[in-house]
Amino acid sequence: MGVLLDSSVTIAAERARQNFDELAIAIDQKIGNTNIVLSAVGYTELLHGLHREVNPQRRRRREQFFADLLSVAPVKSYTSEMAAIAGRIAGEQSLIGNNIPFVDLMIGATALSLGYSVLTANLRHFRLIPGLEVIPF
Secondary structure (H helix, E strand, O other): OOEEHHHHHHHHHOOOOOOOHHHHHHHHHHHHEEEEEEEEHHHHHHHHHHHOOOOHHHHHHHHHHHHHHHHHHHEOOOOOOHHHHHHHHHHHHHOOOOOHHHHHHHHHHHHHHHOOOOOHHHHHHHHOOOOEEEEEE
């Protein structure tokens, strides 16, 4: 069992000018000592923010933050099993009028396939995914 860290958590930490150690303490206080991973999709979101940063100082700070994060939270690749879970959920939820943003759906499917919860600041979208344990940050 473990927790998949949504990019919204790291983005919130960065906006609050937390370094990685401060974020790690906050996560530990929230969920205790457990395995933490990132999804490949969420990692893509983080890299997007890194590579569009034009301020050299902020970019270096982000690079260090992500290096520290990756030292404790491995990135889980998106697999065909995860794609099947995401496709099923998207279809079923669409039939009842719930439209889940595709990126969040892929992140949620990653967590479901691993048997992990999602730690997120984006409760609205992840709570639409049946069977997914969502932990607010």
